[in-house]
Amino acid sequence: MSPAPSIPSFEQGPIRPPSEAHSLLVRVIRNCTWNRCTFCPVYKGTKSSQRPLEDVLADVEAMAAAAAVLRAEGRGALHGGRLPQEAFQVMLFLHGGERHVFLQDADPLAVRPEKLAAVIARVRERFPTVDRVTTYGRASTLARRTAAQLGLLREAGLTRVHLGLESGADEVLMAIDKGCTSGDLIAAGTNAVQAGLELCFYLMPGLGGREQATAHVAGSARVIRAVATAAPAERPLVVRLRTAAVVPGTPLAARQAAGEFVLPDDVEVAQELRDLLEELGDARLELRSDHALNLLPGLEGSLPVDRERLLGMLDGFLALPREQQARFAVGARLGLFGEIGDLDDPVRTARLESQFVGYEQPDADELLAAATALRARFI
Ligand code: SF4
Structure with missing residues (x-):
């Protein structure tokens, strides 16, 4: 008997949101069309390119074939040489109940809407149990999309857009070279929610640095309130927190080294978040803290x-x-603490103290600085 044919390889981009861990990843466009945000290391040194429709559709077919093998033969099929390495994500998708698909990379909405709709339609056809198709989108792209274009995508099966808000303050958006204004963010968000799409904003507390912290909070609250008001009750805006970090090699790291940017520590970020909650007033939205970058996962x-x-x-x-704040911040970054009450847990605190054995006891400011620097490990 001749051996079964192997499944062709398919492309996969480098990142997805944590909420898409069990999603099928379909790469519609490569890298980032903008690629200038000062804090972002993901696509630096790469060029963006569109992928031909037939190549993307061929990827969907290859994923469907890989899924069929995995369903029939189970996880062991991954080691038989017939499936490409990328099929590991297909296995996670099967594990997750075959329900979610995520379109990559940074801005699939920049693709002609008819082409993107054709991809989504093929995904829906090959994976009929899928009930959620999501994509990243840049504000400047989404702000330009008409109701008819977004309606076409929703009809094809798009359900959710992940949008990097980062900040709603124009001075911060300018400083981080985001390539959009607060007006674009409001237009983009409003377009998405009014087209019947779910919208996730990613907000980066601390990204204004110490200098622009007040403006960062006020501008972000203003944009979030505007879009939350436009969102219908059955599909409220979702805001996901991503505490700012400075990643070595990025333009933001160069600004930090030049003394032009100071990253707020965890106490300052907590104060920003408190101010934000106050400024959001009665805005209706879902707040999520689903990343290890954040100090308080329960927030x-x-x-x-x-x-x-x-x-x-x-x-x-x-x-x-302050001493306790600093110890909590370090313990949280080391995965020892998840909530403030953990400071009273003798086992957890003993594990934290064991980190300092043999060293001169650091003071609170040194510990807070260490916790701030540790954030970059989670990018
Ligand atoms: S638009 Fe997104 S992916 Fe592109 S550089 Fe900015 S943060 Fe990074």
Whole structure:
């Protein structure tokens, strides 16, 4: 009997949001069309290029073939040499119930809407159990898309857009070279939610640096409030927190080295978040803290219902003696602490203290600086 034919390889981009861990990843466009944001290391040194429709459709067919083999033969099929390495993500997709698909890379919405709709339609055809198709999108692209174009994508099966808000303050957007204004962000967000799409904004507390922290909070609250108001009750805006980090080799790291940017520490970021919650007022949205970059994973809920609880959580941290704040920040970055009450856990605190054995005891400022620097490890 001749051996079964091997499944052709297919492309996969470098990143996806954490919420897409079990998604099929379909690469529609390569890298980032903008590629200038000062904090972002992901596509630096690469060029963006569109992929021919037939290549993307061929990838979808290859993924469908890989899925069929994995369903029939199980995980062991990954080691038989017939499946490309990329099929590991297909296995995660099967594990997740074959429900979610994520379009890559940074801005698939920059692709002609008819072409993108054809990709989504093929995905839906080959994977009929899928109930969520999501994509990254840049604000400047989404702000230009008409209701008819977004309607076409929604009809084809697009359900959600992930959009890097980063900040809603024009001076911060300018400083990080985001390539869009707060007006673009409001237009982009409003276009998405009014077209019947779910929208996730990614907000980066701390990205204004110490100097622009106040403007960062005020501008971000203004954009979030505007888009949250435009979103229907059944599909509220989702805001996901990504605490700012400085990654070596980025333009932001060069600004930091030149003394032009100071990254706020965890105490300052907690104060920013407290101010943000105050400024959001009665805005209706879902707040998520789904990344290891964030100090408090529990800082999530439905606003405004959960606002007082979340303010209480931040106040609990801000009221700690500075020494305790610093120890909590380091413990959180080392994965030892998840909530403030963990400071009372003798096992966890002993594990933290064991990190300092043999060293001169660092003071609170040194510990906070260490916790701030550790953020870059999570990018
Ligand atoms: S648009 Fe997104 S992927 Fe592109 S440089 Fe900015 S943050 Fe990075």
